[in-house]
Amino acid sequence: MVADKQRLLVVYGALKYRGIYRSHQDFDDLAQQAMGWYAEAYRDFPGSPEKDQSSFSHYAFQRIDWHLKDRFKRQKVRANHQCLYLDAGLNGENVSEWLIDSDCDAALIERAAAQQLWRRLWPYLTQKENSYLRCVIELGLSNKEIAERWQTTPQAVSYVKKRVIEKARAIYSAPPNIA
Template sequence: MAEGFAFLLADNRTRLIHGVLKSLYLRPTDDDYHDYFQEACLLFAEAYCDFPQNIANHETDLMHFAYQKIRWRLLDQRKRATWQQSCCECSLDSPALSPTQKELLFLDPASNSPLAVTAKNDLFARLATLCTKKQRDYLLSVVVRHMTDSEIARYYHVSRQNVYQWKRGVIKKARKLL
């Protein structure tokens, strides 16, 4: 790894790292730019060690190899960070949440209390009105009949891909609803 770092720092090769970060639309003014820069340096050293050919004769190939490795890994990290952030943005102090929604966040989904049952039934009814016929069939099969995706595909004589499509549609509409 030390050889990889030495190779990176020689002859201004850190331009490769800056190029990768630029291709990912990261700017030096971004808060996490330096974190990604450090991560990219580690990935370069790793790529240097993993490169199968003689580096002295194939420096250009190494640079292409390292560029792709760094870009793909950082792209995955950014996607994961964005996904985690979008999933965790909800705050109980958020003015976007109504008092009813705040109350529903604390309900136990397995609870049979009248409030929980009413909330589940209300959500199911509102979601069913937004869905297409096939999506309603999927929703009914999952919620009422407790069927798996494969069982639904056999029951409706369609492919699992169609069932997954219905499922994605229901999920999108549920997210809009919530």
């Protein structure tokens, strides 16, 4: 009982330290992942976690914090890389230039429009929502294929799609920013 309470204190404390509260959209996923990192810390701790609970708690907290820091750093790098790709358009060309090209077929024009929409939505979407759009726009996957790829249910993918649509509607229905 004490060990469970200590585990929860360490895991939730590390999440809170990184500014991830229960209201955070990815809280449940990150908490679950942090539980796994806690288990790894328990396994890798040099010594006995039961005998030296204070040192182990500090060790586990630090391990979880480092994992979270690395995860957020990777997300930022990925987001910057993806934004560069989206800004470059297809094949390194400017999207607006090749939209005018008469040799473009309807599929390329549709994909360019989708990428422009994605570029505008990017800052407002979670990692999962951006991943969904990447699967749809870049890879052309269906919800069923995305569910198989993510190893989840089609209903979960539909929920992510619903959130993307809601955010897109909110952004496009908002009055223009006149400064």
